[in-house]
Amino acid sequence: MGGLYVCVERVAVSSAPLISVIVPVYNAEKYLRHCVDSILAQSHTNLELILVDDGATDDSPQICDEYAARDPRVTVIHQDNGGIAKAQNTGLDAASGDYIAFADNDDILDRHNLEYLLHALETTGADMSKARWRQFGVSQIADVAQEAAWGADEPSKVTVFAHPLTAYQTVFCKSLRLLGDKLGRNTEARYFNEANWCRLYRRELWEGLRFPEGMYAQDVMVAGELYSRMDKVADIDVVLYYWLQSAESVTHKQRSTGFYHDNFTAGATNFRLCLEKGVRPGRSYYTVVGSVNEQTTASDCSLQENRDLHEQDKKELSDLLAKLTVPQRIQCAVTQKLRLAEKYVYDRKIKNMR
Template sequence: MNRAKSLVSVIVPVYNSEKYLRYCIDSILNQSYSNLEVILVDDGSTDNSPAICNQYASKDSRVTVIHQKNGGIAHAQNTGLANVHGRYIAFVDNDDILDCHNIEYLLSALERTGADMSKARWQQFGVSQLDYITTQAASGAREPSKITVFKNPLHAYQTVFCKTLRILGSTLGRNTEARYFNEANWCRLYKKEIWDGLRFEVGHYAQDIRMAGPLYARMNSVADIDVPLYFWLQEPDSVTHSKRSPSFWHDNVSAAATNFQFTLQQGIIPYRNFFGLVASVRDERRGLHLMGDKASAEDLSTCSLDEEVTKSLIKQLNLLDKLKCHLFYTIRRVENIVYDNRIHNMK
């Protein structure tokens, strides 16, 4: 394949990110692989983000800006997908930073292996580390020492998610870490055709979880490279870390339930979604309890229905699979306590 003809479309949903947006866009435009189409989808920002997007478009012909009314990240991602021209597609969150070799290494892995998606490792950082990470990203990661290709990514997504077990597997020489990935769309490079007929469900917080099953089920193989190429900002005010409401809790339950059922229909035990389902229902019930009288009758009724749906789905598992699910759940809960403490202390 002639790489000079391989246009890569990079989709960036933008919403009120004026503090970090320039860092993000600069890291994309400064990629070592330059044949890019950068689609900035301004989803009704109310700060200076639209003007920043326009400034970049006026200076670099590779940048396209689309302004639209606010409809949420799924709507913005769909707008980006509807306007891509590249052979390959990448997504970047508007406050994150790419290593300067991100696209080059991910594209090389795809072309060398013929996989449907390539992925790399990522690194979290706090706001105080912004300048340091920017310098590190511009310096560039080492070339990958290993490319691992694996089949049945939906199975890997559902089974390889506990950090403790990944470390154990890698210690035993099984290269388990290479098969780990989550439902996030960043730090990936996709063949464009993988997205044919697929669009995110608009109006949900957990749009990526809902997409995970249908997206991974249509892939034959995934290529992993063993270097960190994406820097994920841990911003306390982001939806991931700050959004807590009855609708948010219910949406997480609904997304996990949808993917749980889809995965079962594929003949795969949804270990990850078991954790997501049970943990989300638990968070929903606890959150409503803490709200006290502020929790409406409708919110309480929705929670009760979510609990019934959860029980109904778990009943579809046999005893051994239930025991495995509960074991993974316990391990992951402990890991999440450590993770949450780390993130909350990341400044």
């Protein structure tokens, strides 16, 4: 389902829905102001910005407090360091908005991010709306901030699709998405990953659902359950979020056995959920196979406890793959190989942005 974006008359702030924007903050003093400024400058002004200081040791806590002192829409929560999942959960517990959004503390939102995402949700009745994003390097931050402040044009199309869990699991190879678009299938619109940013959620989706604390891949861990709660998703074809590529981020530098094991655990959880719901677990196949293979490259893989963990995960992987039909296994293996090739290109071009 698609359609042109319809411009509606702006309503008074008092009658506009309240959106809670949750930003976990940890040692982000170099980029935090760009992020916060982009949120407070949103064209949809009825928002509450919840900054969760997760025990930062730089000037981030003071920066958060400065914003709270001059803008009543900002709430700051200081807590001992517990990881991003704990910070996200703290934000969810404190949120009072009708809708929920997340942002990373070093990223930048287009000034129309919330407005366009909200419009897509309310006009289509979807459970979640999403937009496109673009990566950028540290050297581009001033230009990106200016572009975001100027604001994107209204989207030309809103696409609504059903079965979000199926889309999450099967539409993830970039080359296949490009091919689908060339064939007129609008495949890119059905693509989304486990990231929580550049999305707008109806509040009720998060009732009784929280991120698992104390592990990596917390977003992957909840993805299956979250998307299985949705009936339909709305996509708008415009870039509304700018994702900083920094060598300091966990996903770009963390290479411990624990990191790979947690990714395996999260992938396996989604794998089993898909089997229960009759969905081919293409993305989760890629995650579990890759995580087990990459455990052998971890800097601490020679420790006996990590060897034992690797053997345990290998056994579970074998059990999971045995549950696939032959056609499912072939399809999953093909997309996994294709995605590995794409990842090689991605790592060389995107993760090395400066």
